[in-house]
Amino acid sequence: MTFDPAAIAAQTVIEGRNLPRLETWSRPYWEATGRGELLLQHCAHCGAWQFYPRPLCTTCGEVPEWEVASGRGAVHTFTVIRQNRSAPFKELGPYVVAMIDLAEGPRMMTNLVGCEVDDVEIGMPVQVHFVAADDEIALPFWRPVTSDA
């Protein structure tokens, strides 16, 4: 799997995508994306990691803490979307929606970019790739791990 940086620009068009509303528990997460950090919640009580962020640990009910994640993971499963009638996706051409198993344990949906859609495989190592969405936040796309990283 080779990383193809030239493919990324067309695959990460932001305009037209629905962006998140920054709420009590999502604000810290999204504000961190603007700094290039991927935050997860970690429970000091039971040791569980969780994503998405929420008020209580879903494993034990205690209040979790924020931790900066490694930004590394592997593809758990994926699909190539070939038909989506909604903008901007209807103009993207085939694109990859993937579930990423984060190194810390939780799973996250993303668009896998920086490679041909037909080269994606379950288990392939990937890393987070932030693309600014507005002045405040970035979207965590993921891409193949580069050989020098």
Added chain:
Amino acid sequence: MADRTPVIVGVGLSDYPKEPELDNVAHHGLAIRRALDDSGVKLTDIDGLMCFGSYGVDDAPTMAETFGIKYRVLDGTFAGGTVFEFFAHHAAAAIRTGQADTVLISYGSALLSSQGRNLGTQMFTSAARQAGPLQYEVPWGNPLVGSYAMAAKRHMHEYGTTSEQLAQIAVDTRDNASHNPKALYQSPITVEDVLNSRMIADPLHMLDCCVISDGGGAVIMTTAERAADLPSIPIYVAGSATAQTHWNIAQMPDFTSTAAAISGPAAFAEAGITHADVDTLQLYDSFTITTLLLLEGLGFCAKGEGGPFVGRGGVLRFDGELPTNTDGGGLSSCHPGMRGIFLLIESVRQLRGLAGEVQVPDCEVAVACGSGGFLSAMGTVVLTKEAP
């Protein structure tokens, strides 16, 4: 002591698959009137109403007003397309405890006529800023079909399931639909037809996806004691259960396991049945992978064995080893957005022996298992011809 065993005494279908002159409430009205006629129950006897819809149009309290139902029990639970199995579960409990004597479960949808065929291939949301957990999903452009495609992809990866095996589910279901003159699609298809249909979201082709139609249905449930005085053939609700593993697809704990593995055994245990007792299955078939995961979840084959199980061909036909979705299912007949009520109605039709060309011989036990959301919520209902 009055016998408060819950019994379905009436079912009614609205018109389908495409009825441009009917709106949601009109579908409800047709289905309710037909269920009342089928049961011999009077509208004024109904003291429980369970339905789900849009606020101010066809939500539960608006529907109670619209149809003049003086309820003691009202339920507008949302659990996606399986909510009607949830309603049956709740209605059975209300009837057993005496909170209600006669419950109406109703559904009506003009999805095809009002919105076209875009449900699976467009984004649900249009708000500029998405609130709640979906805010972590909507930026990625994952339409409904994509969630099921990712489950299918993972199943293939873990168990070697093939597109041909999934396609066989569509083929068998279409064979059943070929005997239903109201089914949206009735012409038999082959595995090659499915594989040659347009790829929507790898590995799901167009013919791996359910149809979009209009339609509606109503079910009337009461006590066995009251059923004895009614003219229709009563069908017993012998067991029911509900469960949820997640709601949004990104939170699905295991992309090859569903809550059917929880609600199924619980409903079977309550009914005191085993797999060998089941004469027909009515499974939510939003996509071919949904049928496969429900077969595995309910334990009709081992986890991971669903591909070879259905891949033999003809297993799911009305005259096959495990007659499933004998009306042609969502894959070929009728899917107005939430299919769960049709699973109950087709089960009743089979158990009453009124299923015509697709009648399963000596049909005494039927299982309806729905899937709501994104393989998220699963309700299972065991229906029997004889008292449990």
